[in-house]
Amino acid sequence: MIVKEVVGEELLTLAEVKELLIQIMEERREESDEEQVYEFRKALNHAEIFSKLSAADAKKMVAELLEFEKMKPTIAVRITDILPLSRDELRSIYAKEKFTLKDEELDAILDVVRKYA
Template sequence: MIVKKVLGEEILTLAEAKEILLKVRDEHEGEELSYEKRKAIEHAELFCHMDAARSRAMVEELEKLDKMKPELAVRIADLLPETRDEIRAIYAKERFTLTEEELDEIREIVDKYR
């Protein structure tokens, strides 16, 4: 299949991507999937730790926080960091740092959805 035109772009969590990939697999049941699709499904099944609805709810709650960009919220929902240091690592390339209170607030939201 050749893509001729990009119709839109949206940041998805791994759980949302997994849901889409599984639908594609089900639609092509009995057919051989391409190597890329098989590997994408394997990756999503191996590393996805929650369902799409919960991951989107977490992203929406995280996006309400100060210093939270959509791509950072998605990364946090995908990785489910457990410690302050893991959250700091996600923010390593940003031009600002988080306070201890902000780190704890993010951890509380992640723990709620874990």
């Protein structure tokens, strides 16, 4: 398939990607009996193995994380996909940022993660 133009772009968590891939697979299955392409199967397999939340919970978690002052959408999605359980894991996600978080801020983020994990 040749892509001529990008219509839109949206950040998605791995759980949302899994839901979309399953939906696409079911639509294609209804349309024809063709087997799914290798890349599609690998992407779906990856999403099934590594997504830990439901798509609804992932959306709620991202929304809750975005309420924090120093939270960017990309970081919120990354935290939702990885579900870090310690300050060190959370600091590694923020490693490329030009600011550091206080222990209280890290703990508040981890409280949100623990609520969904």
